[in-house]
Amino acid sequence: MTKSSFLKAGHAPTLFSAFLYFDLAFMVWVLLGPLGVQIAHSLQLSPMQKGMMVATPILSGAVLRVVMGLLVDQVKPKMAGAIGQAVVIVALFAAWQLGIHSYEQVLVLGMFLGVAGASFAAALPLASRWYPPEHQGTAMGIAGAGNTGTAFAALITPSLAVAYGWNNVFGLALIPLVITFVIYMLLAKDVADSPAPKSLSEYIATLKDKDAWWFMFFYAVTFGGFVGLASSLPIYFNTQYGLDAKTAGFFTAACVFAGSIVRPVGGNVADRIGGVKSLTVMYSIAAITLVAISFAPSSVWGALGLFMLVMLSLGMGNGAVFQLVPQRFRKEIAIMTGMVGMAGGVGGFYLAASLGFFKQSTGSYQTGFLVFAGLAAIALIGLTNVKKRWRTTWGAAHLTTAKI
Numbered sequence: 001m002t003k004s005s006f007l008k009a010g011h012a013p014t015l016f017s018a019f020l021y022f023d024l025a026f027m028v029w030v031l032l033g034p035l036g037v038q039i040a041h042s043l044q045l046s047p048m049q050k051g052m053m054v055a056t057p058i059l060s061g062a063v064l065r066v067v068m069g070l071l072v073d074q075v076k077p078k079m080a081g082a083i084g085q086a087v088v089i090v091a092l093f094a095a096w097q098l099g100i101h102s103y104e105q106v107l108v109l110g111m112f113l114g115v116a117g118a119s120f121a122a123a124l125p126l127a128s129r130w131y132p133p134e135h136q137g138t139a140m141g142i143a144g145a146g147n148t149g150t151a152f153a154a155l156i157t158p159s160l161a162v163a164y165g166w167n168n169v170f171g172l173a174l175i176p177l178v179i180t181f182v183i184y185m186l187l188a189k190d191v192a193d194s195p196a197p198k199s200l201s202e203y204i205a206t207l208k209d210k211d212a213w214w215f216m217f218f219y220a221v222t223f224g225g226f227v228g229l230a231s232s233l234p235i236y237f238n239t240q241y242g243l244d245a246k247t248a249g250f251f252t253a254a255c256v257f258a259g260s261i262v263r264p265v266g267g268n269v270a271d272r273i274g275g276v277k278s279l280t281v282m283y284s285i286a287a288i289t290l291v292a293i294s295f296a297p298s299s300v301w302g303a304l305g306l307f308m309l310v311m312l313s314l315g316m317g318n319g320a321v322f323q324l325v326p327q328r329f330r331k332e333i334a335i336m337t338g339m340v341g342m343a344g345g346v347g348g349f350y351l352a353a354s355l356g357f358f359k360q361s362t363g364s365y366q367t368g369f370l371v372f373a374g375l376a377a378i379a380l381i382g383l384t385n386v387k388k389r390w391r392t393t394w395g396a397a398h399l400t401t402a403k404i
Contacts, residue, residue, distance in 0.1 A: 051356015
């Protein structure tokens with residue numbers, strides 16, 4: 001597999017459009033995380049309320065990914081993505097003009113920001129359908145690298161909030177969103193042989209397949225860990241180490257960027273050595289590192305190093321999971337993208353909400369990190385149990401050119 005063969009295999013403008021759409025959507029999806037310190041101070045939120053504030057968009061996005069998956073099957077990925085972008089633009093405009101004055105209003109905004117999180121279920125099928133099996137990991141990794149938007153949010157929004165007020169950040173976010181919408185409508189193109197829409201009974205039948213549940217669990221750990229930490233770290237660094245909002249944002253951006261930039265690498269590595277082998281290494285690193293993090297290193301720089309390492313492993317794991325999903329469910333890729341993405345969002349919601357819960361109930365984040373480390377260990381055990389069956393059935397060499 002060469003770079004030139006990949007470039008000839010698909011449709012580069014659509015891949016770029018999917019990446020850009022995904023990037024800006026993720027920037028908006030986690031917007032309440034980088035703004036969390038200022039919003040919490042302004043609205044006098046408790047630790048549990050802080051956790052719920054950053055977790056609500058994640059849960060909303062998780063649920064709406066299923067809806068987006070259904071919409072993709074009915075109107076095709078490009079139109080589904082356009083509808084999602086329009087809803088987010090309107091919601092942010094309303095928040096900017098009317099203002100956010102209470103905890104309840106923050107949660108309502110978070111629910112609408114979840115539509116941006118649902119972009120996953122449109123952007124990935126939009127890109128995936130253009131590429132053959134041997135290039136799925138790389139293509140899905142590039143499209144999925146749009147989660148670098150979470151790093152931009154952490155890096156830029158705290159400073160903008162200091163300069164212009166956190167409510168005006170919602171208005172400023174509209175500028176790149178509108179530009180992206182125009183580019184997307186001009187460049188993105190649906191593949192000609194899109195799968196025919198499926199009935200609801202066919203979706204339910206897909207979920208009767210145990211492999212679907214394995215993929216959902218695996219992604220709940222990799223992506224759930226990634227987005228849960230991306231949303232929670234600004235508040236964690238502020239609470240645990242006393243960093244101001246801007247500095248906490250810079251530290252978070254470093255962690256999130258590390259996990260985002262390696263997603264294409266994770267997909268490409270999985271293309272070369274197989275998704276199972278890649279995930280085995282990633283889950284091992286994630287579990288060990290989360291245990292170390294749970295003991296709250298005395299140095300903020302030590303904590304930064306550990307968080308960057310766990311985000312690197314989770315980011316590469318994200319790419320590896322989606323090297324495997326299209327091989328197993330190519331004809332059902334839209335609904336499986338939505339369902340697997342939903343599970344990832346649920347994992348992120350759990351992590352973000354549990355960190356706030358345990359901080360308020362025990363005075364420490366330790367239990368939250370240890371439980372998630374345990375989930376990574378369970379994922380590793382589960383992967384070990386299914387890999388032989390996968391490699392001798394749908395992943396057998398005589399059935400696919402991709403490495404499983």
